[in-house]
Amino acid sequence: DTEVTQTPKHLVMGMTNKKSLKCEQHMGHRAMYWYKQKAKKPPELMFVYSYEKLSINESVPSRFSPECPNSSLLNLHLHALQPEDSALYLCASSPPTRQEDLHFGNGTRLTVT
Amino acid sequence: EDQVTQSPEALRLQEGESSSLNCSYTVSGLRGLFWYRQDPGKGPEFLFTLYSAGEEKEKERLKATLTKKESFLHITAPKPEDSATYLCAVRLGGAAGNKLTFGGGTRVLVKP
Numbered sequence: 001d002t003e004v005t006q007t008p009k010h011l012v013m014g015m016t017n018k019k020s021l022k023c024e025q026h027m028g029h030r031a032m033y034w035y036k037q038k039a040k041k042p043p044e045l046m047f048v049y050s051y052e053k054l055s056i057n058e059s060v061p062s063r064f065s066p067e068c069p070n071s072s073l074l075n076l077h078l079h080a081l082q083p084e085d086s087a088l089y090l091c092a093s094s095p096p097t098r099q100e101d102l103h104f105g106n107g108t109r110l111t112v113t
Numbered sequence: 114e115d116q117v118t119q120s121p122e123a124l125r126l127q128e129g130e131s132s133s134l135n136c137s138y139t140v141s142g143l144r145g146l147f148w149y150r151q152d153p154g155k156g157p158e159f160l161f162t163l164y165s166a167g168e169e170k171e172k173e174r175l176k177a178t179l180t181k182k183e184s185f186l187h188i189t190a191p192k193p194e195d196s197a198t199y200l201c202a203v204r205l206g207g208a209a210g211n212k213l214t215f216g217g218g219t220r221v222l223v224k225p
Contacts, residue, residue: 107154
């Protein structure tokens with residue numbers, strides 16, 4: 001079992017819905033990440049939080065809104081998504097100075113209808 | 114432009130048939146090259162980190178090596194449970210220090 005827990009595992013939402021993805025880790029990591037992965041493609045970085053502050057936003061559309069309420073939790077708020085946003089959304093964490101120690105969750109499979 | 118390219122895209126092996134996967138990169142300021150294994154419907158699982166040319170790491174049937182331009186992941190006498198997608202990623206220094214750039218992956222299928 002992974003030490004990074006993501007919920008829900010699967011999510012189907014309409015283009016007018018608002019939903020949130022959640023990620024939790026208790027390894028004491030102070031860097032947390034959101035990645036998007038389309039089928040048969042590598043993960044693409046979306047956001048990085050370091051010490052609960054947003055440090056990298058890879059020009060992600062505003063319909064994706066990240067939030068880091070504390071050092072263990074990371075949320076991704078979704079609003080007015082498009083069908084092309086359907087993908088596997090992966091959360092990861094690492095110590096902030098050891099990105100090689102990147103631990104991924106098993107992701108949320110999102111389908112936008 | 115920084116690029117990471119993996120080859121082949123897919124590899125079908127018979128059980129016990131050793132082979133190598135390639136990850137070539139054209140980046141400046143490399144601060145580490147990483148190998149991950151990803152099973153369908155799961156997140157990537159960390160395998161190895163390599164930092165300098167000539168470095169080698171081993172884990173069970175897997176061995177990773179690094180040169181100045183590429184890395185190889187050798188699979189020795191693979192078993193069906195080695196079937197997965199293998200991803201390599203590079204970490205750059207400077208302002209991009211928190212960012213990993215992934216290659217496209219190699220899908221490995223080991224048949225009994």
